[in-house]
Amino acid sequence: MSLAQQSTDLFLVDTRNNLLGFKIFSGTAEKITENEFYDNQPKFINDLQLVFSSEDPSGNFDIIMYNWESEKFTNMTRTKNKSEFSPDLTNCGQYISAITVEEDSSQRLWLYPINLGEPELLYDDIQPVGYYGWHEDVAALFVIGEPNRLVFPYSRDDVHEIAVNTGRSVQKRPKKGEIVFLDKNNNIVADGKTTYELKAYDIEKRETTSLGLALGGAEDFCWVDKNTLLMGRGNDLYMRKVNKSIQWEKIATFSIPGYGNISRISISPDNKKLALTFEQLD
Template sequence: MYPKFQIALVTLFISLSFNAFAQGNFDLIAIDGKKSSGKLVLDYNSIKLITDRPLYDNQPAFINDIQMAFSAVDEKGNNDIIIYNFEKDKFTNLTKTADRNEFSPSLTDCGLYVSAVTVEPDGKQRLWLYPTNFGEPELLYDDIEPVGYYDWYDNKAAMFVLGQPNKLVYPYSKSELHTISENVGRSVKKKPKTSIITYIDKNVSKDVDGMKSYAIKGFDIEKRTYFDYGYTFPGSEDFIWLDNQLLLMGKGNDLYVRKAEKTDWEKAGSIILEGYQNITRMAYSADLKKLVVVMERK
């Protein structure tokens, strides 16, 4: 098991106080799930706590068919990137940095790096690349910051940049940093097997039973055209794609799925574990047929 990390709070200032990675007590929970006829079928007998400690374990991302990366706090109070191997039930530090904090890991398109939003010693928050062979890390975009969230297309990152308002940008080249949208949510996800970056547009919303439901939009990097994918599940802002047609969101202990062209969310099931509530971040591996959810400890 990885070390008994201690929690660290990272506060960012960008002309106003802004905590991009609000920390608390979260664990990663895995459950077997397979797609069938536009639905997600869960095997409740397979529920497993991957982490189990009253600190911060969050932001899971599968990096191959047996391993997942996530952000956690080390024994000195720093956030590092941890690799978990499902076959061996083993944890390995990809980063172990005393002077900086790493968040939001993701595998790059080339497969040679795990990227991470890194809070540097001087407070800059930029995208770094960490070689999967444990070589020296590399700064990707020296002039784009502060980065909050992101996803990849064509070896370039579409990035949520903090500001007033927040912006979603894509660097077509060194000289062309294209603004896709402003006032976006934290979920930035490439639609599988497409050139479309999807995101939550907070400029467009509706009230459902007293809760906000925001528009899910898409931007085709190749064609530079926009798409509408309906609205988020009311009261939730974290979504993932299970494939290029099926969206998944969580609210409380429940999971909801929707085909991209449909309007109504359908309940896929519930993750009921004593002492846990509020599903937020999620990751799904079609190869492993496994879903990982982040839940808050009560």
């Protein structure tokens, strides 16, 4: 994980998901960060709060919690000699997890108590970790190397290799015992854009199946429900029902002066808010 990051900001958008389908109200997009540096990797931890990684002027990265009802920001970490990335909520709800770049440049998964107590190291023997995705109390870990590897630590002595050369987005499929990722071993060109296959790893069976192609030219994805995927490209958001269609449907376009290139996406548990990362354009 490079510390030289693109300048980005976070936006919140109103959404709706009911019997009529999923809808994004692009005109409601509201910028929640105001930083010339890096505010990225948003993740909802409940219906009112999200966490994200934020860079300060000294080049240090901390985890920030934001409550959009009170519009209050709270530092979950404030570490001068460490940087924290990719925050998420643990299954027990007591910790914010994050990839921490330590003083000696180690990259491992740490747990930061919600009550701001002392952090705890998880999987001390697995590194360097670039990204991860929770499945209940266990995290699938993207281990940086040649090639990168996606592993699932069933136990300390049983660290199972799911795949190699995978994408950075590692997401649990809702209401399924599956971890989903991009398989980058076979480049496919669709509509002039490089795309990759979405793969689902069954935790219990230890088997991997295909969910079809990801959106061409895109890297990050988000589940709305167990069958509905979102991906962004440029200023557009696309949706696909993995159980019904192989085609991606454009469902929203954002026209925000000075911003473009959607990357990270996160949706609130009640499906009423979407958090999007946009690049600051020159």
